[in-house]
């Protein structure tokens with residue numbers, strides 16, 4: 001089987017949340033026809049709201065015209081039916097971080113799409129090989145991991161599973177580049193490059209706060225000014241979502257041992273429902 005980027009016209013996206021809607025947006029902006037699927041109509045609508053909000057920001061700063069922004073939205077079809085992804089040339093899954101859910105989705109996607117359709121997962125920390133093993137086409141499963149917020153972050157991490165075919169890896173890089181991103185590649189090892197290194201950084205920031213090393217503002221300020229990153233660990237945790245950080249850290253802890261043990265305060269905040277920006281309160285408060 002050969003996998004050419006020239007044969008890709010349509011993109012399926014599973015999940016219309018923060019990541020899925022962002023992936024749908026950048027794909028449509030690059031000129032692809034997109035089918036964005038979530039399980040409830042309201043979730044699909046929320047995805048469109050996020051896309052319109054983001055496109056509006058590009059319009060406000062003069063990077064897009066209103067007409068171009070409208071055309072991007074028109075290229076995206078929303079649906080709750082997984083079957084509507086049957087004719088897509090590449091499908092990117094950005095559903096919940098739950099291995100059982102992802103395995104079931106990939107088994108269904110492999111059945112309903114034609115052989116030759118690349119099936120990509122945006123998983124933060126789960127193994128692409130384990131996800132792929134739920135399908136009868138593991139060679140066509142790859143990890144294509146966008147960063148949050150997808151419309152403005154340049155990087156995409158491509159992860160190669162045990163059985164991923166070489167042509168599929170090449171297509172994953174080429175597709176990410178077509179949607180305006182720059183890629184790097186990692187092996188299918190826990191957390192890959194990005195989250196293996198980012199999550200303990202965030203976790204240690206939370207521990208430092210909990211152990212009274214400094215105020216949260218000074219921890220964030222110190223890391224921003226001291227290492228020239230756009231957000232400190234506590235701000236970034238709020239931006240990503242504390243539930244996402246906890247899940248990722250727990251997966252790393254399970255796979256890699258005690259150095260990844262989730263901070264006590266991270267667990268306590270998730271239990272309290274303070275998940276960061278999305279709930280209006282995490283380490284900081286948001287309107």
Ligand code: CAA
Nearest residue numbers: 054057058061124146147148149151152195230231240244
């Ligand atoms: N769509 C369009 N534009 C957006 C946007 C979006 N979703 N989000 C931010 N922007 C724009 C803003 O409108 C703003 O534009 P103007 O300069 O014209 O006003 C510009 O980006 C800068 O935004 P802000 O002024 O609000 O704040 P900022 O300068 O701090 O930038 C940020 C925001 C881009 C998020 C920046 O803080 C940043 O890069 N933070 C780090 C993000 C990061 O590390 N992401 C990775 C998370 S980990 C992950 O994704 C992996 C995982 O599996 C968990």
